[in-house]
Amino acid sequence: MRFYVNIDHVATVRQARRTDEPDPVRAAVLAELGGADGITVHLREDRRHIQDRDVELLLQTVRTGVNLELAAASDILELACRWRPMQATLVPEKREEITTEGGLDLQSPESRGRVETALARLAEAGVRTSLFIDPEEGAVRVAAEMGADAVELHTGEYANARPEMRGREIERLQTAASLARKLGLAVHAGHGLTYENVAPVAAIPELEELNIGHSVVSRAIFTGMEAAVREMAERIRRARRAT
Ligand code: PXP
Numbered sequence: 001m002r003f004y005v006n007i008d009h010v011a012t013v014r015q016a017r018r019t020d021e022p023d024p025v026r027a028a029v030l031a032e033l034g035g036a037d038g039i040t041v042h043l044r045e046d047r048r049h050i051q052d053r054d055v056e057l058l059l060q061t062v063r064t065g066v067n068l069e070l071a072a073a074s075d076i077l078e079l080a081c082r083w084r085p086m087q088a089t090l091v092p093e094k095r096e097e098i099t100t101e102g103g104l105d106l107q108s109p110e111s112r113g114r115v116e117t118a119l120a121r122l123a124e125a126g127v128r129t130s131l132f133i134d135p136e137e138g139a140v141r142v143a144a145e146m147g148a149d150a151v152e153l154h155t156g157e158y159a160n161a162r163p164e165m166r167g168r169e170i171e172r173l174q175t176a177a178s179l180a181r182k183l184g185l186a187v188h189a190g191h192g193l194t195y196e197n198v199a200p201v202a203a204i205p206e207l208e209e210l211n212i213g214h215s216v217v218s219r220a221i222f223t224g225m226e227a228a229v230r231e232m233a234e235r236i237r238r239a240r241r242a243t
Pocket of ligand 1: 006008042069089091099132152189190191192193211212213214215
């Protein structure tokens with residue numbers, strides 16, 4: 001299991017004052033020292049947190065690997081193909097949302113066409129591809145047909161579910177993960193995961209990668225990034241060992 005730390009919200013704090021601190025590159029170095037297997041950043045179209053320069057510096061600095069989240073929009077795709085991060089995760093993006101709200105729409109022909117074009121361009125640039133989708137059979141099947149390397153299953157509904165509904169959400173994630181693996185996709189997961197709720201997701205055997213941001217950055221404010229990452233990595237390891 002790989003644990004990727006999303007450091008977008010380090011940049012959110014910096015952008016609150018449009019100054020030069022806290023520095024996402026420094027956060028990435030400390031996250032790696034704490035045991036992160038990779039660094040994730042989302043270059044949003046409105047550049048509300050991570051900036052182009054951050055991605056360029058991270059690509060030069062990060063020793064593990066950079067997973068770049070991006071919308072299937074031509075200007076951002078052009079940057080991704082030039083930068084060639086280790087992995088690109090295509091996500092849906094709406095300007096007014098606070099965070100990514102749902103998985104990619106792979107049903108409507110228009111959205112599907114955009115994702116297909118993006119996958120082809122990224123593959124041509126030699127970038128490993130992942131599609132952020134809801135844990136649903138239809139989406140998993142389309143992602144496999146499209147030839148993505150991986151899917152990232154959206155764990156937001158699990159994270160937001162009332163305690164009595166969480167078991168059902170884990171079953172949905174488990175079913176989608178098994179199908180994805182059967183169809184030859186690598187399986188990732190993320191969104192809304194915290195120190196308290198990560199264990200049942202981390203225990204899903206097919207999962208190869210978790211992307212966690214807000215909870216880790218929040219804890220890092222009090223404990224420092226290295227300790228925050230180390231603690232989450234330990235919880236993930238414990239959950240895997242228990243299965
Ligand atoms: N995975 C994807 C595709 C995301 O868009 C995000 C949020 O940027 C995350 C994972 C991380 O979510 P969180 O910050 O809630 O841990």
